[in-house]
Amino acid sequence: MTDGHKTSGRSQAWFGAQGRSGMVYRSWMRNQGFGHEVFDGRPVIGIATSASELAPCNAHLTRVAEAVKRGVWQAGGLPLQFPTMATGETLMRPTAMLYRNLMAMEVEELIRANPLDGVVLLSGCDKTTPAMLMGAASVDLPAVMVTGGPMLNGKYRGQDVGSGTHVWKFEEDLKTGRMTQEECFFAEGCMARSNGHCMTMGTASTMACMAEALGMQLPGSAAWPAVDSRRMETAQAAGQRIVRMVEEELRPSHILTREAFENAIRVNAAIGGSTNAVIHLTAIAGRVGVDLNLQDFDDLVRAVPTLVNLMPSGTYLMEDFCYAGGLPAVMSELLNGKLLHGDQITVNGRTIAENTENAERFGSDVITGLDAPFQPAGTGIAVLRGNLCPDGAVLKQSAASPHLLTHRGPARVFDSPEAYHEVADDPELDIDATTVIVIRNAGPRGYPGMPEVSNVPLPAKLLKAGVTDMVRVCDGRMSGTGYGTVVLHVTPEAAVGGPLALVRDGDPVVLDVPNRILRMDVDDAELARRGQEWRAPVERHTSGYAWLYTQNVEQADLGADFGFLRGSRGHEVPRDSH
Numbered sequence: 001m002t003d004g005h006k007t008s009g010r011s012q013a014w015f016g017a018q019g020r021s022g023m024v025y026r027s028w029m030r031n032q033g034f035g036h037e038v039f040d041g042r043p044v045i046g047i048a049t050s051a052s053e054l055a056p057c058n059a060h061l062t063r064v065a066e067a068v069k070r071g072v073w074q075a076g077g078l079p080l081q082f083p084t085m086a087t088g089e090t091l092m093r094p095t096a097m098l099y100r101n102l103m104a105m106e107v108e109e110l111i112r113a114n115p116l117d118g119v120v121l122l123s124g125c126d127k128t129t130p131a132m133l134m135g136a137a138s139v140d141l142p143a144v145m146v147t148g149g150p151m152l153n154g155k156y157r158g159q160d161v162g163s164g165t166h167v168w169k170f171e172e173d174l175k176t177g178r179m180t181q182e183e184c185f186f187a188e189g190c191m192a193r194s195n196g197h198c199m200t201m202g203t204a205s206t207m208a209c210m211a212e213a214l215g216m217q218l219p220g221s222a223a224w225p226a227v228d229s230r231r232m233e234t235a236q237a238a239g240q241r242i243v244r245m246v247e248e249e250l251r252p253s254h255i256l257t258r259e260a261f262e263n264a265i266r267v268n269a270a271i272g273g274s275t276n277a278v279i280h281l282t283a284i285a286g287r288v289g290v291d292l293n294l295q296d297f298d299d300l301v302r303a304v305p306t307l308v309n310l311m312p313s314g315t316y317l318m319e320d321f322c323y324a325g326g327l328p329a330v331m332s333e334l335l336n337g338k339l340l341h342g343d344q345i346t347v348n349g350r351t352i353a354e355n356t357e358n359a360e361r362f363g364s365d366v367i368t369g370l371d372a373p374f375q376p377a378g379t380g381i382a383v384l385r386g387n388l389c390p391d392g393a394v395l396k397q398s399a400a401s402p403h404l405l406t407h408r409g410p411a412r413v414f415d416s417p418e419a420y421h422e423v424a425d426d427p428e429l430d431i432d433a434t435t436v437i438v439i440r441n442a443g444p445r446g447y448p449g450m451p452e453v454s455n456v457p458l459p460a461k462l463l464k465a466g467v468t469d470m471v472r473v474c475d476g477r478m479s480g481t482g483y484g485t486v487v488l489h490v491t492p493e494a495a496v497g498g499p500l501a502l503v504r505d506g507d508p509v510v511l512d513v514p515n516r517i518l519r520m521d522v523d524d525a526e527l528a529r530r531g532q533e534w535r536a537p538v539e540r541h542t543s544g545y546a547w548l549y550t551q552n553v554e555q556a557d558l559g560a561d562f563g564f565l566r567g568s569r570g571h572e573v574p575r576d577s578h
Contacts, residue, residue: 071239164481
């Protein structure tokens with residue numbers, strides 16, 4: 001054993017074994033140039049990386065892994081890098097969300113099956129962060145998250161542009177003739193001009209902040225740009241820290257408590273974070289046995305104002321957020337307002353309060369104070385109920401239009417996003433500004449995978465007439481970079497017979513966000529009659545992973561995880577292989 005270092009003993013079941021098994025484990029590892037001394041009992045640290053050129057947000061993580069390795073070696077551990085899936089939302093069809101659970105399963109099994117005492121999780125795009133946290137939580141070995149960091153601010157014609165958010169804006173400009181296709185081609189390169197994930201407060205940035213708020217990422221590390229040298233310093237520090245965590249036996253189950261999730265929910269409200277955090281945090285909580293339900297995301301945020309002025313809710317981008325003080329500045333402000341549990345332990349062994357006691361805000365435009373918040377308390381995620389969504393639906397108030405938060409209008413129903421897109425540019429489309437656009441069969445089972453299709457663009461004729469927002473209702477998700485008065489995650493989804501399947505053109509739909517209501521003004525007897533007529537859609541998948549997914553995925557209010565993956569299966573050393 002290396003002097004001064006305690007090992008959990010887990011990796012020694014491999015590298016400390018006698019006879020044929022020990023010879024196999026050690027000798028094949030030595031073909032990589034390791035000397036015999038690295039098998040002396042020092043902690044073996046896995047570096048799980050989702051680096052992939054098919055996931056642009058994660059493509060640079062191989063370099064981040066090198067920095068982690070330096071830190072592990074410095075602290076006396078043995079770093080061993082291994083690849084995982086990369087669920088990149090930008091390229092994967094039908095949606096990366098279809099594969100989040102598969103990635104979580106892969107991460108869990110790879111950690112458990114290998115001679116690891118702890119793991120550093122390298123993620124980037126939206127689903128990779130929650131998938132890795134889910135998998136690591138179900139193994140419950142010491143783990144620390146290192147996210148890859150946001151891109152630098154986009155720059156186009158003298159203004160800052162945000163990845164994702166400006167995709168939707170430029171799409172509207174194209175439809176209305178304010179932008180040519182050639183200008184759009186040029187703008188594409190202006191939005192994504194460095195390594196990293198979306199630099200708006202989309203889901204990737206949100207989940208990086210959630211990892212930090214939960215205590216699973218080193219303080220201050222969520223916001224450093226991917227190409228900033230301090231991103232690599234953070235990674236190196238994480239490599240050093242994970243060795244100590246193994247010695248301390250500091251595991252995810254010690255960090256991911258009910259109070260930690262309450263902190264994350266309130267932080268999400270304060271940063272104007274993505275609605276997708278609802279699904280991901282619920283799924284992570286399910287892995288550690290924390291009772292977290294959809295109503296918590298409404299009840300816990302009513303006293304929390306939006307403090308961060310970032311797209312899509314505001315003006316600035318993640319690079320500005322970083323230089324203004326980053327997440328520690330936000331959490332310090334919330335602590336001062338007694339809105340967080342300050343005694344929660346984090347991966348560095350210190351509490352939330354200790355980590356933020358010296359945090360500073362630089363300027364007041366990007367990160368505001370509780371005394372003059374960017375948006376008032378109660379502008380976070382709203383959880384809606386009613387006969388359209390008996391198990392709940394969500395709406396991001398900070399990105400919605402205030403005049404539409406109370407609205408009544410006739411439904412115009414589309415059985416798929418494609419059905420809407422086919423007619424959206426038709427100048428004769430029978431939709432006006434009061435219409436409620438209903439998109440269904442986009443939920444976990446219906447699509448499958450619950451894609452980010454809910455914020456469909458407005459009809460071209462209304463955009464040209466100056467209409468900038470309409471109420472849209474869907475059982476799918478919306479990109480965290482999106483905006484508008486969009487009701488999401490309608491549960492139960494249409495594909496399993498939820499009330500959304502029963503809506504018909506012309507039905508009056510009532511949205512009352514202050515009273516948390518989403519309903520259709522159709523009497524119960526008529527809905528019961530329609531329910532008897534409803535027939536489940538024909539199963540499109542009869543084999544393969546998509547079949548496994550549709551047969552086992554839970555509804556959005558439960559986190560859209562697989563029921564058989566809930567809970568922790570621990571890190572007991574498996575039976576010998578030789």
